Amino acid sequence: ELxxxxxxxxxxxxxxxxxxxxxxxxxxYLYKVLRRSTNEEIFITDGQGSLWQAKILNSDFIKVxxxxxxxxxxEPKSCLLGLATSIPKNGFEDILKMSTEIGIDIIxxxxxxxxxxxxxxxxxxxxxxxTILNESVEQCERLWKPKLLKCLTISNWIPTxxxxxxxxxxxxxxxxxxxxxxxxxxxxxxxxxENKIVWNVIGPEGGWSHNEITSFLEYKIQxxxxxxxxxxxxxxxxxxxxxxxxxxxxxxxxx
Numbered sequence: 001e002l003x004x005x006x007x008x009x010x011x012x013x014x015x016x017x018x019x020x021x022x023x024x025x026x027x028x029y030l031y032k033v034l035r036r037s038t039n040e041e042i043f044i045t046d047g048q049g050s051l052w053q054a055k056i057l058n059s060d061f062i063k064v065x066x067x068x069x070x071x072x073x074x075e076p077k078s079c080l081l082g083l084a085t086s087i088p089k090n091g092f093e094d095i096l097k098m099s100t101e102i103g104i105d106i107i108x109x110x111x112x113x114x115x116x117x118x119x120x121x122x123x124x125x126x127x128x129x130x131t132i133l134n135e136s137v138e139q140c141e142r143l144w145k146p147k148l149l150k151c152l153t154i155s156n157w158i159p160t161x162x163x164x165x166x167x168x169x170x171x172x173x174x175x176x177x178x179x180x181x182x183x184x185x186x187x188x189x190x191x192x193x194e195n196k197i198v199w200n201v202i203g204p205e206g207g208w209s210h211n212e213i214t215s216f217l218e219y220k221i222q223x224x225x226x227x228x229x230x231x232x233x234x235x236x237x238x239x240x241x242x243x244x245x246x247x248x249x250x251x252x253x254x255x
Contacts, residue, residue, distance in 0.1 A: 002043045002053070003034045004138045005062075006145065009046040018064040019057070020044075027059050041065075047137055047145030049074045074143040077105065079192045079252065081244045082165070083237060084108035084157065085202040089116045091234035093132055098238045100136035100146050103245040106197060109151040114206030122151060154201075154212065158219060165197040168224040169216050170236055171208065177223040180240060184247040198248075200224070200240040205233050 005026060012020065022030070030036045036056055044052045044064060051072040053065045083104045085095060092109070099107060109129075111119070119125065129148055137145045161167060168183050180200060187198065208216075216223070226239045 002041055003030075003036065004043045004045055004051075004141060005030065005054075006045050006047050006134045006137050009048055009050075012044070012046060012052075012064065012067065015064070018067045020054075020062050020064065022060055022062060030056060031059055043071070045137070045143055047134075047143075049076060049143050051143055072143070076144060077248070077252075079248055080105040080195060080197045081241075081248060082106040082108065082197040082199040083202070083241055083244070084110055084154075084199055085237045086110050086112040086115050086154075086204040086233060087119065087151070088205060088233040091232070093129070095234050095237045096129055096132045096148075097136045099241040100133055100142065101140040102238070102241040103142075103248075104146055104241050105144070106147045106149065108149045108157060108199075110157060110201070111151060111153045112204045113209035113212055115204045116206065119151065126151075155215065158215070158221075161197070161199065162219055162221070165199055167199045167201065168222045169201045169208075170203065170226050170240060171223045172225070172230055173207075174213075174223050177225045180224040180226055180243050181247070183222050183224050184243070184251075187251075189251065198244065200244060202233055202237045202240060 007020065015021075030042070036042065038056055038058050040056050042054050042056065042062070044054045044062070050070040052067065053071050054062045055065060056062050081104050083095075083099050083106070085108070087109050096107065126148070133146060133148060158167075166187055168180060170180070171177055184198070203212075226236055226243070231239060
């Protein structure tokens with residue numbers, strides 16, 4: 001029941017005698033938000049599967065009790081789940097939070113033709129997004145932090161994954177689309193190799209452009225439906241995240 005704090009593995013390894021200096025935000029989080037005090041214990045995770053017990057020395061420092069022997073270690077999943085989504089005008093931070101809680105492993109922000117939001121100061125936004133992922137990992141007690149990839153146009157992203165991963169494109173008004181559940185059921189267990197990613201791609205609320213649909217057809221990517229109704233981008237992203245995670249739990253008997 002101890003509260004958790006996520007610290008990068010590099011910071012943990014470089015801490016002399018396992019004593020780690022806290023940032024101002026981390027100190028504020030422990031003392032003001034979590035109401036912890038000196039000599040109390042917390043958990044530390046590196047977001048890469050390990051969990052350690054640590055002791056609060058004061059408002060500036062904590063000590064990892066035994067870095068060489070984590071309290072808990074979780075192996076990475078043999079099949080990774082990817083969510084690629086056009087960045088909506090509102091709600092992208094909610095997508096990050098909830099897809100982390102549900103169990104998505106890799107998040108790919110996309111720029112699409114009919115995207116309403118035009119991105120400015122992307123490097124600043126990416127720092128903010130990384131902070132949100134950290135907070136979500138701490139809150140939901142995951143040991144593996146989702147990997148947030150650099151924002152790309154969908155035309156540049158697809159060639160990087162088409163040959164090695166499983167990809168489906170969520171659509172709303174294209175005939176003969178399968179449900180995401182049925183498409184996932186067709187993936188053979190034997191074809192899922194280690195670190196192979198199963199992706200679902202969510203488009204903008206204005207829909208895919210003609211050029212994008214043409215490109216998907218040329219790549220022979222499977223179109224799927226998430227619902228009989230039209231979903232906003234954040235709703236579609238969370239729905240897809242849930243379906244993907246449920247499929248993996250059933251496919252690999254994860255309890």
